Amino acid sequence: MSGGEALAQSFQEWLGLVQDRLTAGAKSSGAWIACGPVAGSRLIGGAHRRALDARAPRLGGTCSGDRQAIPRRKPVSPAAPASGVAPSAAASRVLGNDMDAGYHRLSIMNTLGGTMTGKAPKPAIITCAPTGAIHTPTMSPALPVTPEEIAEASLAAAGAGAAIVHLHVRDPEDGHPVQDAGLFKEVIAAVKDKSEVIINLTTGGSPHMSVDERIAPAVQLAPELASLNMGSMNFGLFPMLTRFPDLEHDWERRHLENKDIVFKNTYADIERILKLCGDQGTRFEFECYDTAHLYNLANMLDRGLVRPPLFIQTVLGLFGGTGADLEDLAHLRRTALRLFGNDFEWSVVGAGAAQLRLGSIALSLGGNARVGLEDSLWDGPGKLAESNAAQVRRIAEMARLLHRDVATPDETRRRLDLRDSVGK
Structure with a gap:
């Protein structure tokens, strides 16, 4: 069995579970789901029904606490399901006939990918974040x-299918995160010389940096795309010390063990970055770690x-932000659809x-995905990823198994209304 087929086989379980979680409600009482992208749908059966029914009020139900839709935005409404796209022959052989139903159940819910309007799903935008400011050199x-x-x-990731590379830089001597515009310029020049991949510069930098430090490279270099964190949050990296107790550099332990960090992104900070950049x-790229961040963006x-x-x-799974459960993903997606209709491209980071x-x-629901060693060092339980490109190839393979093309730069x-340039 190939690596792709093995992934497809494990994905069979995810398909049914995602459907259950995203359409969680109270079928036993005859209730209809009244909010989100699956309005008017009944709950599909599953092994987790009892647990989901018990939690139904906060997942779906009457939505009495929902924010009212903004009138000028097009509401998301149910439509007659399209026929969908049949799974590939290889995937069908691995998954059996059950995949047809599971894939179809998910695809008809997809308002972002186009299947509810009878259109083919849009190609998946893959972002790679190659280094970040969370992990440390000792770890991998x-x-x-x-x-x-x-x-x-970055170039290898682009060759593997990434349309966007999200860039941080580090001190070349010991690897600690820095916001040095000169180092960014070196990376950008080397990448743009050989690739049309989209450059996305961080304005988040590291929670240990001031906002002035964080935004300086993007203000100076004027990239076509920059990240923007949409709210302040507690930021805890200390759980990683359990897995990595022995660290090479002194800064690594100080970086990880601090329990007194607030990642500062006030309204004034956000508005300033929006203005300057x-x-x-x-x-x-609006990075939303919690539901409140989506509401900040709507404001x-x-x-x-x-x-x-x-x-x-x-962004899901960082300590201090939203968890990495399917219910968390479903809630963030429903909230974004309710607030923004179809006027957005949705992407997911799982830490x-x-x-x-x-x-x-996310790909199965018509969204997009970000991978890279900034967000995860792993390529399976206990197995470190060999490279960023390996993670990009893996997620691109999953997109193709789901009959999604991979978007070019x-x-x-x-789709994002970008310019093809970096610099003033």
Whole structure:
């Protein structure tokens, strides 16, 4: 059995579970789901019915506490299901006939991918975050540190199918995260010389940095895309010390063990970044770690500070943010659909072991996915990933098993309304 077929086989269980979680309600009482992208649908049976029925009021039910839809946005409404796309022959052989029903159940719910309107699902936008500011060099020999390593990892990820690379940089000597515009320029020049991949610079940097430090490279270099964190949050990395007790550099332990960190992203900070970067043509990847962050973004949209199409990156599984359970993913997706209609591109980051699982589920629902060693060092239980490109190949393979093409950088630029340039 190939690696792809093995993934497809395990994905069979996910399909049924996702359907149960996303349409959770109270079939036993004859209630209809009244909110979210599956309005008017009845709960499909499953092994988790009793647990889901017990939790139905907070998952679906009457939605009495829901924010009212904004009138000028198109509401998401149910439509007659399209026929969907039959699974590939290889996948069918592995999964058996049950996959047809499971795949169809999910695909007809997909408002973002186009199946509810009878259109083929849009190609999946894959983002790779090659190094980040969370993990440390001791944790994995594959984590790129120098500008040359980060550029090489970015190019390999682009070759494997990533349309976007989300860039951080590190001190070349000991690997600690920095916001050095000169190092960013080195990476960008090396990548743009050989690839059309979209460059997405961080404005998040590290929670240990000031906002001025964090935004300086994006303001100076004017990328076509920059990340923007949509709210403040507690930020806890200390659980990783259990797995990695022996660290090479002194800074690594200080970086990880701090329990007194608030990742500061106030309304003033967000508006300042929108102004400084947006005025020079930069568009944004809105990173949302919690439901409140989606509401913050809706407020910015209502006030005319951002414009669609919005690129929303929902981040799950970091300590201090939303968890990595399927119910968490479902709630964030429902909330985004209710707030923004179809005026956004939805992508998912699953931290750690949740990366492939949640990314694949997002793809099955017509969304997009981010992978990379910033978010997860792993390629299976206890197995470190060999490279960023390996993670991109894996998620691209999952997209194809779900009959999703992989978006090119040029197509992604059109969908996100980006310019093909970096710099003023």
